[in-house]
Amino acid sequence: MKRIFVLLAGLCCISCLYPQAPATEAILEAFENRSRQHLLHENEAYALTSFSPAYLFDTLLPAAEARYKKHPDTWLQVHLLRLRANAASNHRNLNNNIGIRPESVTLTEEAIRLCHLEGNDLLLAETYFDMAELFNLYARHEEYITMLTKAFEIADREGHDYFPGILLYHKLAGMCKAAFHINSYRESIHYGNRALAMLGALKRPPDLHTEIFVYDLVGFSYKMLHQADSSIFYYRRINELLKGRDTSTVFYKLWSAIANGNIGENLSAQGNAIAADPLLEQWERAGIGFGDSANISLARKAQAANYFRKGEYDKALQCWLFVFEWSKKEKHFTNAAAAAEGIASVYRRKGHVDDAFFYFRQSQVYNDSLTAFNNRSGLQAVQAKVKLENLQQSLANSKALLKVEKRSKQFLLAGIVLLAVIATLLYNRQRLKAQNRLQRLAQQKREAELDARKTKEEIENFVRHIKEKNDLIDSLRDKLSSDTALKARQDILEGLSEYTLITDHEWEQFKTGFAKTYPSFFPAMAARLNQVTPAEERLATLIFLGFNNLQIANTLGIGRESVTRARYRLKQRLSLSKTEELEELIAKW
Incomplete structure (x- = not known):
């Protein structure tokens, strides 16, 4: 137990020589196995691998990551979180100076939370076994014992038949050793005797070294308690x-x-x-x-x-x-x-009084150091229990919230059923109202569509009318140029040039109809230009409708040169390059 971080419920006893792809697949399938014997299946699958840190973190972890991406599964997620937690503080990340990384604890606690939400105590016990080994790796004996105590509470309640016997034996042996290290000799004896009591029930005996080691720890603990016969x-x-x-x-x-x-x-x-x-x-x-x-x-x-x-x-x-x-x-x-x-x-x-006094003082110094160590261990044990209790309280609160949420959903469902009954009773009465309302809405929709079509037709007629007027002006201009006296011809041409085909009143009416038909045009223009002028609105609208410069000049009652200058200024205001066409931008509005 010196440098090996035992993963996945402490399957440290399993050690074979060849990690194979089929074995990895079997382990992943065991991770998703929802039977109560799933830990036994994991144990069998792990027996086909080397179960080394390199295999766990370089082969199994990436395989579990890939499988979870393709087939998300809560049980697989729990195992994946535990593997990630272990990898964060083990193997290449093992560093006693830094200690356990915070992410290791966070990931393991998340795995415990998921176990609680799933209501799977067997998987929860397995996760506590994992969390304990995280502390054992860094010789944090108090937390190690606390987590294993919680795991064994679950194992004792659920039944040992669902856990590999060799796993439980090694965990109890580990608790015996951890208690011995913090001078808790009675606890060491307790855990050691529990481990030794399991020997007869194991399908295969443990390693002789481990068995003798447990006997040594228990025997030494009895010696420290001055119970020589035991x-x-x-x-x-x-x-x-x-x-x-x-x-x-x-x-x-x-x-x-x-x-x-x-x-x-x-x-x-x-x-x-x-x-x-x-x-x-x-x-x-x-x-x-x-x-x-x-x-x-x-x-x-x-x-x-x-x-x-x-x-x-x-x-x-x-x-x-x-x-x-x-x-x-x-x-x-x-x-x-x-x-x-x-x-x-x-x-x-x-x-030799002076020498006796000196070494007596030395004895007191080391006894004080021993007392401080024991007090510190006791305090750490209390802190570990408090942490575990806080975690359990947090999980209990989460469970309580889920129960409240579940109860709320049940009440909601009952309310929905009641409302359905009431709705059924009121159905006949409300049906006619609903039908009338739907008919009114349908009528309003038809009227709105008709109004939109009418408005669009008016705009099209308006455009056609304007173009016809322009054509008429052009023909009159040509005729006057050939048949009328020069002075009279010039007067008429000047009058035609100053004639405005769209008055302010006509423009406002036209603008209202245009906005209904093309609702995004003016907002789009306002988004591109700050403080749009009425002249810019009219120019952009006529360009959008496909008017050429002459038609725009005749419609607005200005010269063609003015239209050209107005187009140029508008293009500058829109920050268009020489190669960009004004018509193409306006058409998108």
Whole structure:
């Protein structure tokens, strides 16, 4: 449990050699499996893979992402969120200096929220197992225990048959270890015994190393609680497990020495120092032989106490001094405090008051450090529980809101049904009113359409009329040019040039009808020009209707040159380039 972040409900026990595409597909199908045995199916699928971080984050995660994009599924989404949460703080992102990334917690909490919304407690327990391993990865033992406690509450309620037995065993073993690390020895014993009680029900036995490790943790915890008989029982159980094993292996020699050494330490505590001697010496020799400084220190700590009981104070002092220096270096407060206290006792017996006082003070310092550590662990445990309770409260509030929403929908549905009944009763009475109203609306629509067609026809007639007048003026101008005396001809031509075919009154009438037929024209023009003048409105309207410069000049009663200048100014106001046509822009309005 040192550097492996176990994903997806702690399937850390599964380890094979070949991640294959079919196995990945089987895992993804298990993610979407909505049966109560889905975790068992996942377990079987994972057994076909290497279950390494590289496989989980470089193969399975991208495959899950791709599958979710094609086939969105809430259960798949929960697993995907958990994979993302793990990837954010594990594998290439594993960094003890930074710790757990906030996104890991956020993504896992979102997965928990979805589980609550789905009402799937089995999937929720699996997610809590995942969240626990997130804390275990960074040695946050208090949160690890809190999350696993919540997961086991669900597992105990739903039934262990829906969870792989080996998974539950490893989780309990992990809780035993975590409790031991924070000096919660009674909890360590509790979780360890629960794990050991499961051994007989497992379809396949766990790794011997793990089983012996649990026995060691429980036995050591009993020893720290000064329950020697219970401690001896568990260490003798280790010796029983080692029977029939290859006695030449390092594993056998070291664990045999550890078991016997701890038995010897307990015998010494019971007053049987003679029987303890060879067992403690075996423990020390094994530690020295394998270069295991931790076991050397533990063995010499036990030997020091045994020597002290036998009155061999110099040997006791030598052992305790070694333990004290090693414990200071490793920051092992419990052993440092015990060694300092032992050294002080030896010096007191020897009459070295100053040395005794110095090491007594050292003992107090390390005991205070141990107390602070325990208090800090207790505080962290409380904080972890508060966080979990806050999360659960938030989820409960969400659930309550959903219930309220559901109830509201039910009331709404009931109201709709009631309204439907009332509507049915009033239907006959309202039918005629509705029909009349629809007939009136239809009539209004027909009238509006007729009015629009009429207006459009009027505009077309108006345009045709204007063009006919223009044609008439042109023909008169030609005739006068040939048949009339020069002076009279010039007077008539000047009169025709000044004649305005659209008066202000006619223009307002025309503009009203034009706006009905082309409602977007004047707003579009106003959007392109600030403060549109009446002259610009008339010019743009006639261009829109397809009038040429001469027809515009005759209609507005101005010269053709004036029309040309007016067109040029309008084009500038519209910011058109030389290549852009005024007619094309106006036609779009």
